[in-house]
Amino acid sequence: MSSLAPIRKVAIVGAGQMGLGIAYVSAVHARVHVAIHDPSSSVLSSAMELYRSLLSRDVAKSRITQSDEDAALSRVKSVVGDGSGQSGETIKDDVDVVIEAIPEIPDLKLGLFKKLGGLLPSSTILASNTSSISITKLAAAAGNGASSEERKASASRVIGIHYFNPVPQMKLVEIIPALQTSQETIERAKAFGRACKKEVTTSTDSPGFIANAILMPMINEAIMVLEKGIASAEDIDTTFRLGMAHPMGPLALADLIGLDTCLNIQKVLHNETGDSKYRPSGLLSRMVDAGWVGRKAGKGFYEYD
Ligand code: CAA
Numbered sequence: 001m002s003s004l005a006p007i008r009k010v011a012i013v014g015a016g017q018m019g020l021g022i023a024y025v026s027a028v029h030a031r032v033h034v035a036i037h038d039p040s041s042s043v044l045s046s047a048m049e050l051y052r053s054l055l056s057r058d059v060a061k062s063r064i065t066q067s068d069e070d071a072a073l074s075r076v077k078s079v080v081g082d083g084s085g086q087s088g089e090t091i092k093d094d095v096d097v098v099i100e101a102i103p104e105i106p107d108l109k110l111g112l113f114k115k116l117g118g119l120l121p122s123s124t125i126l127a128s129n130t131s132s133i134s135i136t137k138l139a140a141a142a143g144n145g146a147s148s149e150e151r152k153a154s155a156s157r158v159i160g161i162h163y164f165n166p167v168p169q170m171k172l173v174e175i176i177p178a179l180q181t182s183q184e185t186i187e188r189a190k191a192f193g194r195a196c197k198k199e200v201t202t203s204t205d206s207p208g209f210i211a212n213a214i215l216m217p218m219i220n221e222a223i224m225v226l227e228k229g230i231a232s233a234e235d236i237d238t239t240f241r242l243g244m245a246h247p248m249g250p251l252a253l254a255d256l257i258g259l260d261t262c263l264n265i266q267k268v269l270h271n272e273t274g275d276s277k278y279r280p281s282g283l284l285s286r287m288v289d290a291g292w293v294g295r296k297a298g299k300g301f302y303e304y305d
Contacts, residue, residue, distance in 0.1 A: 004184070005123075007096040007192050012036045013083045013112065015047035017258075017296065018129055019101035021167025022196075023047070024054055026099075027075040028064070030195035034076045037083035037091065044078040051076060054168060084115035093120055097192060099161060101129040104264035109133055110141045113158065117142030122153040125185055127161040131212045131261070132268040135160040135205045139178035156182035159189045162209060163198075165257055173198040174209050207272040208265070216266050217277045220284065222250035226301070227283040233301045251301040254284075255294035263288050 010026050012019045015038035023034045038044045055072055058064045064072070081088015083098070091098055098116060102108055109130060116126055126142050128135060135158060143155030160176030173193040177186050186202075193200045203209040208216060222236050231239075237249020246253075254262050263285060269278035287293070287300065294300030 004188050004191055005096070007032055007125075007188065007195070009033045009092075009095045009097075010035075011083060011091040011095045011098045012101060013091075013098065014038060014101035014103075014129075015040075015044045015078065016101065016103075017165060018163060018167065019099075020047040020050055021165065022099055022101060022129065022163055023076055024051060024168050025163075025196040025198070027072050028055070028058070028068075029197040030192065031071075032075070032096075032195075035079050035091070035095070036076060037079045037081055037088070039080065039082050039087050041080050044080060048076075048078050082112065084112060084119060086115065090119060091116070093124070095120075095124060097125040097127055097188075099127045099129060104131055104133065104261050104268070106133050106137075106268065109138060113138045113141040114144075117144040117154050117158075122150070122157055124157060125188060126158045127189060128158075129163055130160060131162065132208050132216075132265045132272075134207075134272070135176050135178040136180065139180040143180070152180070155180040157185050159185050160205070160209070161189050161193060162211070164211070171197075171199055173200055174211060175200055175202045176205055176209050177202070178205055207269045207278075212265055212269070216262065216269060219250045219254045219262055220266060220278070220281055223254070223281045223284050226251065227281055255300035255302055255304075258294050258296060259284060259300055260288050260293045 010032050012023050015036050023036045026032050026034050055069045059066060059069050079089050083091040100112055128138055139155040139158035142158050143151040145151045145154050158178055159181050162174040164170035164172055175189050190200050225231055225236055226233055233251045237252050240246040240249040263280050266278055266280040291297055292299045295304050298304050
């Protein structure tokens, strides 16, 4: 019998494609109450619209019943603000886990963890969905309190819980303990990942963890093959779909992840390691400059309606 404290209430910060996907699996599979925080009311209303349409599709496909849909709708509420009280409502201090899913920009994430570390009791797990940023740095930022014991407890509840896009479809979470993370936090985070119906892998806090240490050089190499005129985007992607049985090629995948996110991840990996295999290609940077950041912008390596 597990003696782990149950997770009943989750706050998610960031209502983009990852935040909304995490809200969906939390509410539908883990059946927890979710407050999804975002400073932009229009981002929140698009996220809630997508949430309702995902649930309607589940009912139409007989994956859930009408009463499951009603229950799942009642479990998620949207809250304007960044959750830290800087704008809008603060995260309630009775939540069990906060999952941060804001843009992959180190200063933004460190600033949020610093604020949340001071705001929430050290029994609240502070998790990041970061793809690349050091969890140990986030834990150090969150470590807060008058005594060294309090600071240690405050840092020990920080962990990486890394979901994959599209979250409802992808069957994995990577769990990344910081150097400071307690065993109890690790076990509770793994239990939550499984409750979201995901397989769990564990990585040490190393740049890019498992997935992005391997995926980002592949995406970057694919962009460089395109940039050098070796092959068209379609032929690069077809090679991976049919030659390697990947569900989508690396350029279509970059469009799905978001080219801005790919660039941010590659910058973090390059800064952390100094390794040239993580140096973002010029074409990737130029496309982000142009605002052609993939599916969410209607244009990336391909065009979308
Ligand atoms: N959001 C939500 N649901 C989506 C979606 C999206 N962006 N894209 C597709 N889906 C859903 C579809 O609606 C469909 O759902 P139903 O079963 O209810 O009909 C289901 O996924 C299958 O979609 P399709 O039939 O249209 O297409 P498909 O079979 O080709 O699957 C795919 C689409 C799931 C995206 C598939 O191509 C795939 O698995 N691609 C690889 C995705 C991947 O590698 N993700 C990891 C990215 S790395 C990351 O996220 C981490 C990071 O740190 C960068």
